[in-house]
Amino acid sequence: MVRRLFLAIAAILATAPAAAEPQVDPLKSPVWSDLAKKVFGEAPYVFDDAVKVSVPHVVENQAQAPIIADARGLADVKRLIVFSDLNPIQLAIALEPQAAAPFVGMRLKVEQSTPIRAAALTADGTWHVGGVYLEAAGGGCTSPAAARSVANWWDTLGEAQGRVWPAADGYSRVRFRIRHPMDTGLAKDNTPAYFIESIDLKSESGSVLATLKTFEPVGEDPTITLLVKLPPNETAISIDGRDNNGQIYRANIPTPRTDATSRQPS
Amino acid sequence: MNGARPPRTFDRRSLLKVSAAAAYLALLPRAEELAAAPLNYELKPTKLEDGIWMIPGAQDAITMANGGAIANISILDTDAGAIIVDTGPSRRFGEALVKLARELTGKDVARVYNTHFHPDHVFGNQAFDAKVIAAPQGVIDGLKVAGEGFADSMYLIAGDWMRGTEVVLPGVALTSDVEDFGNRRIRPMAMRGHTESDLVLFEENSGLMFAGDLVFLDRAPTTPHADIERWRISLANLGGIPHNRLVPGHGPVEEGDRGIAQTRAWIELIDAMIKDAFERGLDINEAIGLDLPEWTQKIAVARYEYERSVMHLYPVLEAERLPKLNNKS
Numbered sequence: 143m144v145r146r147l148f149l150a151i152a153a154i155l156a157t158a159p160a161a162a163e164p165q166v167d168p169l170k171s172p173v174w175s176d177l178a179k180k181v182f183g184e185a186p187y188v189f190d191d192a193v194k195v196s197v198p199h200v201v202e203n204q205a206q207a208p209i210i211a212d213a214r215g216l217a218d219v220k221r222l223i224v225f226s227d228l229n230p231i232q233l234a235i236a237l238e239p240q241a242a243a244p245f246v247g248m249r250l251k252v253e254q255s256t257p258i259r260a261a262a263l264t265a266d267g268t269w270h271v272g273g274v275y276l277e278a279a280g281g282g283c284t285s286p287a288a289a290r291s292v293a294n295w296w297d298t299l300g301e302a303q304g305r306v307w308p309a310a311d312g313y314s315r316v317r318f319r320i321r322h323p324m325d326t327g328l329a330k331d332n333t334p335a336y337f338i339e340s341i342d343l344k345s346e347s348g349s350v351l352a353t354l355k356t357f358e359p360v361g362e363d364p365t366i367t368l369l370v371k372l373p374p375n376e377t378a379i380s381i382d383g384r385d386n387n388g389q390i391y392r393a394n395i396p397t398p399r400t401d402a403t404s405r406q407p408s
Numbered sequence: 409m410n411g412a413r414p415p416r417t418f419d420r421r422s423l424l425k426v427s428a429a430a431a432y433l434a435l436l437p438r439a440e441e442l443a444a445a446p447l448n449y450e451l452k453p454t455k456l457e458d459g460i461w462m463i464p465g466a467q468d469a470i471t472m473a474n475g476g477a478i479a480n481i482s483i484l485d486t487d488a489g490a491i492i493v494d495t496g497p498s499r500r501f502g503e504a505l506v507k508l509a510r511e512l513t514g515k516d517v518a519r520v521y522n523t524h525f526h527p528d529h530v531f532g533n534q535a536f537d538a539k540v541i542a543a544p545q546g547v548i549d550g551l552k553v554a555g556e557g558f559a560d561s562m563y564l565i566a567g568d569w570m571r572g573t574e575v576v577l578p579g580v581a582l583t584s585d586v587e588d589f590g591n592r593r594i595r596p597m598a599m600r601g602h603t604e605s606d607l608v609l610f611e612e613n614s615g616l617m618f619a620g621d622l623v624f625l626d627r628a629p630t631t632p633h634a635d636i637e638r639w640r641i642s643l644a645n646l647g648g649i650p651h652n653r654l655v656p657g658h659g660p661v662e663e664g665d666r667g668i669a670q671t672r673a674w675i676e677l678i679d680a681m682i683k684d685a686f687e688r689g690l691d692i693n694e695a696i697g698l699d700l701p702e703w704t705q706k707i708a709v710a711r712y713e714y715e716r717s718v719m720h721l722y723p724v725l726e727a728e729r730l731p732k733l734n735n736k737s
């Protein structure tokens with residue numbers, strides 16, 4: 143604990159000059175210093191390998207580039223965000239892991255090859271930034287959602303799917319998918335922005351596990367992976383989403399029974 | 409035949425949307441490759457036997473370095489004229505192929521077959537008269553829908569190699585059980601699994617079986633339009649057809665069934681790995697990160713194609729297998 147505190151102080155001291163002199167971006171992005179100001183404001187930040195971003199070597203569908211942001215290497219993460227330097231809308235998702243690991247898997251629309259960043263805000267007020275360069279051919283943000291070409295997309299709007307896996311290392315894995323076009327408002331067909339903007343995960347007894355703010359760059363039919371800390375004997379996780387038109391999406395994901403006799407493939 | 413349209417350029421192409429049909433994208437070219445590439449296909453035919461040659465494709469992804477020439481292309485000499493099996497990745501390749509077929513056979517082209525609609529197999533069509541290009545209706549329909557998207561992707565990946573290339577649909581929908589060329593008779597067989605419509609050709613005189621991309625050998629199979637279950641059935645059917653040697657879509661020509669067995673082993677492997685990853689709750693990037701078994705190390709571009717396959721197949725599994733939830737009101 144003391145050591146952690148010392149490190150935190152050291153980090154603050156180390157980053158103090160950052161306000162005057164921006165950190166050297168390991169990905170050498172031309173927009174980094176402006177972007178950092180926009181995202182972090184006056185808050186200090188450090189580039190930190192403890193914040194990992196995973197992307198495939200090859201992304202052929204720019205409307206659904208899979209991304210994992212993982213800050214489990216840090217303690218006391220209050221907020222984990224994912225953003226990309228060269229997308230027209232940079233911020234994709236923000237996770238507050240109240241009772242969850244600082245980890246999120248999701249899919250992102252990318253307009254072109256771009257650095258993909260994850261930044262974790264720790265309790266000391268410092269942002270820890272990790273990132274990778276994603277090679278892509280472009281078109282993800284300005285292409286109409288695939289659902290738009292399906293006549294009855296409205297029928298499936300908000301349909302939810304999901305599953306919870308038994309806890310390992312204290313965290314239960316939860317994956318869910320919500321049918322939604324996630325229109326950016328930038329497509330050439332002039333469809334206005336229409337996207338899910340928040341998703342809250344709660345235990346059945348009402349305690350907040352994680353809250354997500356989602357933005358236009360999240361891929362159509364958001365498909366999310368989280369690691370949550372479930373209180374004992376919970377039978378379901380509730381997901382509570384809202385889109386920018388005020389539409390509410392609620393669903394319950396049953397949790398697996400952990401006693402051996404009732405374990406069954408679902 | 410498309411002279412009225414302006415040639416496509418890399419710049420123009422890069423402005424177009426590609427995501428919807430960019431199913432064949434490979435790694436993007438590096439600028440230095442772009443500058444250094446000698447834009448001239450050197451077709452090196454291997455003689456399979458008297459009157460039959462194959463131009464082996466590079467056992468690689470489509471890159472700026474190889475100009476997309478990754479598929480096997482065959483030329484057969486017949487009494488009726490030259491037969492071409494698949495036309496390669498670009499207009500330029502197709503033109504070189506016409507010239508080579510003339511040199512080897514001394515005859516005009518009597519028939520061109522397209523084994524399926526993937527761009528590395530059909531984008532040389534432009535060098536031939538559409539009236540001699542034959543394929544099952546499913547191949548024609550597929551190319552009609554996806555051709556422009558493939559062209560966009562190919563321009564992005566292979567750049568100037570693609571200059572002037574346009575989609576040309578086969579003019580003949582294959583329906584007959586046998587095509588007679590005098591000294592050679594070809595039995596076309598419509599199958600599916602690698603794509604919605606895959607054409608297999610058996611040549612009676614030589615006993616050669618041209619399997620298209622239903623069979624890959626020593627190069628990992630691609631899955632952007634695959635139906636694994638159908639593919640399994642087609643491989644079983646292929647294994648039941650007696651043949652002297654098999655010409656895979658990618659890889660060496662051999663006697664026996666090593667290509668069929670290896671292709672089956674690969675699709676079973678990735679199908680099982682991907683389903684298992686899903687059932688364990690892995691996110692798509694975690695599934696991508698899994699180790700492949702030792703035996704795949706001698707298969708060209710194994711990791712590259714595995715990653716692509718995860719991205720093709722995982723979203724389908726999520727849509728089908730994540731349990732539906734009762735929405736609360």
Ligand SMILES: [Zn+2]
Nearest residue numbers: 524526621630
């Ligand atoms: Zn193919």
